[in-house]
Amino acid sequence: xxxxxxxxxxxxxxxxxxxxxxxxxxxxxxxxxxxxxxxxxxxxxxxxxxxxxxxxxxxxxxxxxxxxxxxxxxxxxxxxxxxxxxxxxxxxxxxxxxxxxxxxxxxxxxxxxxxxxxxxxxxxxxxxxxxx
Amino acid sequence: xxxxxxxxxxxxxxxxxxxxxxxxxxxxxxxxxxxxxxxxxxxxxxxxxxxxxxxxxxxxxxxxxxxxxxxxxxxxxxxxxxxxxxxxxxxxxxxxxxxxxxxxxxxxxxxxxxxxxxxxxxxxxxxxxxxx
Numbered sequence: 001x002x003x004x005x006x007x008x009x010x011x012x013x014x015x016x017x018x019x020x021x022x023x024x025x026x027x028x029x030x031x032x033x034x035x036x037x038x039x040x041x042x043x044x045x046x047x048x049x050x051x052x053x054x055x056x057x058x059x060x061x062x063x064x065x066x067x068x069x070x071x072x073x074x075x076x077x078x079x080x081x082x083x084x085x086x087x088x089x090x091x092x093x094x095x096x097x098x099x100x101x102x103x104x105x106x107x108x109x110x111x112x113x114x115x116x117x118x119x120x121x122x123x124x125x126x127x128x129x130x131x132x
Numbered sequence: 133x134x135x136x137x138x139x140x141x142x143x144x145x146x147x148x149x150x151x152x153x154x155x156x157x158x159x160x161x162x163x164x165x166x167x168x169x170x171x172x173x174x175x176x177x178x179x180x181x182x183x184x185x186x187x188x189x190x191x192x193x194x195x196x197x198x199x200x201x202x203x204x205x206x207x208x209x210x211x212x213x214x215x216x217x218x219x220x221x222x223x224x225x226x227x228x229x230x231x232x233x234x235x236x237x238x239x240x241x242x243x244x245x246x247x248x249x250x251x252x253x254x255x256x257x258x259x260x261x262x263x264x
Contacts, residue, residue, distance in 0.1 A: 035211070045251045046207070046229050048218070075178070077168055079214035080211070080213045080214065082212065112211075112216070113209075117247075118249075120175035
């Protein structure tokens, strides 16, 4: 049986696979259904309702500039039925810092928050990624 | 007895009061001691260790440009012993979207994650803030 950390990493990876694969159906399934959700795209104000969030993903995933994105440097923390993943999103030569919040819902970990923004500078050396 | 939501809002407000008041001692006390913490300042890469995070706050709070910051549009969600606050940070004419993650530790809610980045555009009308 996978640990919570492994399950959350798998859902986080599925999120970026749906993102890179422009798969809106999977993207919608990855978000919590029974809990409020929120999403902050780079430079956007926060979206707090499911229709706006899914419309934003539809726009991003079907646009001409849908990003070839991948995820690196994944850190996971779990506290009972919620978890926070901090990672870096790589798009060509650009990197973004991302926060992905997960909640345990009906037997599975689902996204309840996403926040990403560009990294303009690095202040300290990058520590080795850890599960913590 | 205050609800979890009220307690978390109070700690979130204390965070911005310490930020605006340049109070590094209070700032340090607001962060979890027994759990890993992380912090993503605007444009920075993620910091994952307490010494780096507290050094970053020391730099920000003691700098010539320590911001007169306030918090608006606060949304709180709780799942057992973790919570996510999404809010806007107001600095003069600028606004930032912020994610503040909290964890319940030794009888109190404490920060275990902060992520902030500038808002460049607003896509949808701002909904009325709610506790949800």
